[in-house]
Amino acid sequence: MLNIQENIPLAKYTTFRIGGPAKYFVEVSSEEELVETLVYTRKKGLEFFILGGGSNVLVSDAGFPGLVIKNKLCRTKIEGETMEIDGGVFLAKVVRDSAENNLTGMEWASGIPGTFGGAVRGNAGAYGGEIKDVLESVKVLDTEKMEIKVCAKSECDFHYRYSMFKLSPKLIIISAVLKLQEGDKKEIQKKTQEIISARIKKLPQGTPSAGSFFINPVVKNEALIKEFEEDKGVKSKAGKLPAGWLIEKADLKGKKVGGAIVNEMQANYILNTGNATAEDVVILASLIKQKVRVKFGVQLKEEVQFVGF
Numbered sequence: 001m002l003n004i005q006e007n008i009p010l011a012k013y014t015t016f017r018i019g020g021p022a023k024y025f026v027e028v029s030s031e032e033e034l035v036e037t038l039v040y041t042r043k044k045g046l047e048f049f050i051l052g053g054g055s056n057v058l059v060s061d062a063g064f065p066g067l068v069i070k071n072k073l074c075r076t077k078i079e080g081e082t083m084e085i086d087g088g089v090f091l092a093k094v095v096r097d098s099a100e101n102n103l104t105g106m107e108w109a110s111g112i113p114g115t116f117g118g119a120v121r122g123n124a125g126a127y128g129g130e131i132k133d134v135l136e137s138v139k140v141l142d143t144e145k146m147e148i149k150v151c152a153k154s155e156c157d158f159h160y161r162y163s164m165f166k167l168s169p170k171l172i173i174i175s176a177v178l179k180l181q182e183g184d185k186k187e188i189q190k191k192t193q194e195i196i197s198a199r200i201k202k203l204p205q206g207t208p209s210a211g212s213f214f215i216n217p218v219v220k221n222e223a224l225i226k227e228f229e230e231d232k233g234v235k236s237k238a239g240k241l242p243a244g245w246l247i248e249k250a251d252l253k254g255k256k257v258g259g260a261i262v263n264e265m266q267a268n269y270i271l272n273t274g275n276a277t278a279e280d281v282v283i284l285a286s287l288i289k290q291k292v293r294v295k296f297g298v299q300l301k302e303e304v305q306f307v308g309f
Contacts, residue, residue, distance in 0.1 A: 002026055002036060010059045010068065010307075013051060015113055017208040018278050019059025020308070022068035029072045029088075031141075031148070031174060038143050038172075041067050049307055050172055052115035053090060055211050056122065060308030061278045071117060073174065078103075081180050082136075087117025087173045091124070094178075099192060104183030105134040110192040111199040113211065117173040121165045122303070123158045127195055132158035136177040143170045160240075161215050161303055204263050208272040213285065214243035214300040224296060243300055244268035250291040257284040282309075 008025035011017050024046065028034045041048045047066030051057075073086035076093070078101050085094055091112050098106045108129030109119065118124070120138060123131050135158075138151045157164040165171055218239045219225060225236045228245060247253070247267035255262045259276030262284065263269035270281055289300045 002028075002033065002040065004040075004067070008068070010051075010063060013070070014054035014057055014059055014210070015208060016054075016058060016210045016276075016281075017272055018061075018276055018281065020061050020063030020278075022064045022066075024067040025070065026067065027070040027072050029074070031073070034069070034071075034073070034141060034172065034174070035146065035148075037067070037069055038141065038146065042143075050117075052088065052118040053113055055114035056118060056303065057305045057307050058210055058278055058281055060306070062308060064308040071115065075175070081182060083178045083180060084175055085116050085178065086175045087115060087120070089116045090114070091116055091119050095192060098178075098180055099185060099188045102183055102185045102188070103180040104188050105129075105178070105180040107188060107191045107195060110195040116176070120173055120176050121163060122161055123163050125161070127198075130158075130160075132156075132163075134178045134180055136179045138165075138176045139174045140165075141172045141174055143172060148174065203266055204269050204271055209263070209269050210304045212243070212268050213270050213302065213304050214247075214268055214288075215303045216240050216243050217246075217298050217300060219296075219298055221297065224298075241298075242268065246292050246296060246298060246300070247288055250288070250295050252288055252291060255284065255287070257281075257287065260284045262288070278309075282306075 004024055004026045006024055007021045009021050010019040026037055028037055049064055049068050051068050051070050071088040073088040075086045076089055076097055077084040081103060091109050091114055094116050095106050095109050108127040112124060119131050135153050138156060140151060141148050165173060219241055225239060228241050229235055244267040252262050253264050253267050258280030259273045260280040261271050261273055263271050270284060292298055292300050
């Protein structure tokens with residue numbers, strides 16, 4: 001029996017700690033409950049949104065007018081070098097379980113918040129790795145046909161911070177299969193700790209945010225690429241520049257609108273200083289995009305998903 005609640009505040013369910021109430025809210029812990037919920041939304045004519053770990057999202061101050069479905073599918077199955085993981089499993093657990101089973105290939109995800117399903121949807125990546133590098137297939141629920149099917153990696157159209165699931169909200173990720181490699185547990189754990197330590201040093205800790213706010217853009221301005229390479233002492237990869245570097249060079253570190261502020265450590269993070277509204281964040285994000293576009297001719301695109309706008 002589904003426990004559908006009404007007018008549930010969403011701020012506490014997001015890492016940004018921002019957002020109004022969901023008109024309806026339900027937690028699902030199995031495929032059967034997920035299917036039952038989607039049948040219910042269709043019958044009632046409700047819009048729905050799948051909520052994972054609450055990172056990488058900005059919920060409107062008005063909340064969400066339909067049904068928010070909190071994904072709590074948390075099964076993990078490990079056979080040899082293969083892991084089958086439900087979408088509601090936190091990414092930190094995937095990293096930990098792979099290490100415990102002497103499997104290498106997920107160390108790059110150390111310290112990244114959110115759930116596995118969200119990581120697959122956005123082809124999450126860091127420190128030279130991406131989900132698509134180790135993914136074999138994705139099990140999805142097609143909410144139009146109400147059918148469960150398995151998509152091979154080649155069907156998922158994975159690119160930088162992108163998959164077909166981003167443009168196909170009718171496809172809900174149930175689980176995915178990873179193919180990892182055998183490794184040494186101590187070496188894997190050592191690399192994991194090194195990455196976590198590096199993240200702690202350069203990323204904000206303890207202040208609410210959604211994570212990286214903008215996608216790192218690919219630029220064609222050779223002079224700008226050269227300036228970045230000379231400034232940071234590293235080569236640009238295929239013309240891609242860090243959004244944080246562009247924001248910093250536009251003199252926007254510490255820029256504040258209401259309770260939202262551009263992080264001083266890593267400028268691609270917008271922080272909630274305690275009382276930020278979604279409107280504050282939207283205004284600040286728009287200002288950032290305008291300043292970077294005027295100064296560098298580069299159009300930034302949000303990585304964060306807007307919900308209820």
